[in-house]
Amino acid sequence: MNRRTRNNILDSYRPDLVALEDNLIAAVFPLMKIYPAEFCIRQAMQEGAIQADSLLIETSSGTMALGLAIVAKWSGHRLTIVTDSACDSALRRRLEDLGTKVEIVPAPAANGGYQRARLDRLRQIRDENKNCWWVNQYDNPANSGSYGVLAGQLLDMLGRIDCLIGSVGSGGSVCGTGNYLRALFPELHVVGVDTFGSVLFGQPDRPRQLRGLGNSLLPRNLEHAMFDEAHWVSAAEAFTATRLLHRKTTLFRGATSGAVWMVAQRWAAEHPKARVVCLFPDDGARYVETIYNDDYLSNNQLLLPHLPQAPRKVLHPLDASDSWSSINWNRRSYQEVMGGEATVGATV
């Protein structure tokens, strides 16, 4: 495929900017992760970290896998994705159709859950293959660095932006976009959306039903000092919000969009003079059998009669539990909030 065609296709993944309220604009992405995927691979090629015959590997159960599969198809690289049961069959078929090898780890590790099991398998693959390169969205600076394009698009359409709200998994999108925007607007208020049982903002690690945000490790792409606020949202809240978003606006989105929308709507209502941008990372296609399936939701107690009006404000991350909670993070480091030392980065 020639460069022009490829660029045209890449352009088709640009987000639509949709004003959901007078002061709330959603960046609605077909697939947000295509930008970091494209840039990580381009940078690796430029820096000589990979050659034409290199095997690319990554651990992902979601949209990063798809983004990489598309870009690897363009660049002609072999790609292996290590994932777990969270990778649904629809996504798996799509990845495999693009020529990606999908490896599913059968069981969580005794220590560190599925995340650890996936990283262990990743290491095995790396040991078995000489010319092998791990994309590592968690720690690769090209992930967060790739969001200059998005920042430019937001600035071109909107100009001044007062608040950025997004879900946090690797930290790439919010920290990357936030950094580029803050160079122009140092006062930009940045809000991260996480889930209970994710270590990102200081909760103890435990199995999580809400995927696509949260993490069992602290990625280097997450700059804690970027955040003014952090929110924790439960799976039931995120799924219910996703359905409400669909019914109210017809936007057919994934669970992270729902979680972000719930937080952003409240924030925008509380700050009518601020212009708020929120990021909706992927569409609802993967969730037809789950979030968009009433039987699934009620069988798993994941459908709430209504959403909380506002988050419960906590002073410490360990005080957050069960239902939507938030903390004034105040641009502090992880250590400043949690004390002690933290292990940062994804190691295999």
Place this chain on the structure above:
Amino acid sequence: MGLRPRPATGVATAHYGELFQGQIEDETGQQRRCLVSLPCDSLFSRVVFRPQFTADLTIKPERKHKAERAVRLTLERFNATDIGGDVTIFSNIEEGKGCGSSTADCVAVVRAVTIALGERLSEEDVARIVVKAETSSDNTMFRRAVLFAFREGEVVEDFARPLPYLAALGIDLLPSAVVDTLNYAPAAYYWREIQHFQALVGALRKAIRTGDRELLGRVASASATINERFLPKPLFHEVKRLASHVGALGVAAAHSGTVVSILLDPRDSRLNHKFDLLQAKLRELGIHRTFRFQTHDHSLQMATV
């Protein structure tokens, strides 16, 4: 060529730093170094060309070799190499400060020669000749705002409307030094800076499209700050702090020069007070050489076009 060549005058204005300078990827995937100059119409170069049918060409002042090349290139462009004559350049633009003195000379020369020959040139044509004459130039030959590839002399992005009109305080942060634009090594930007430029160009588009001076000032400050890694200027950060202290729009820096400009809103009712305050504070920092200007001096343009 039409009529017999006649004496003609050409005028071109300078700039006082760049609102933006960086590197972006164009549509074909090529990396392009580009800029948007901050125009300064009170500094200008005026060229008088007295053509004669002769092979001799004399330039005053003699040291203006780039301007001499621009004369020859313009004559070649119109197949008028049988014409020579006297070229006299009057300029109030200091050289080696990053104010575009040589571009102004060259543009004024091209304009004078073109008029003398009874010809016309588009701004794009002028840009091509000027870049050929001096290797690298700024974009002051354009009336509308453009993102200009300063080494190729091409428009990378046409903003298709003029910059909003600005007031500014020009400052030379290193009065005793000159920067040789030609021998100055081009900035080797990190990939993160190149990504950052994409964000800044997005903001530029919005600022120019909507005449948003505040956003334009923020872009200028961000661009100037990136340049500190390549050509640091003494007291730059103090000047930036001072600008934000008085509520200025931002700071534009010469990316290959020693000057900076504090940008102000010309409609500000407290404009003169802010100028006074800035100059007083700058004197406390030991900076005495400052001057007030406007990006577009309408009276000057009326008199010379």
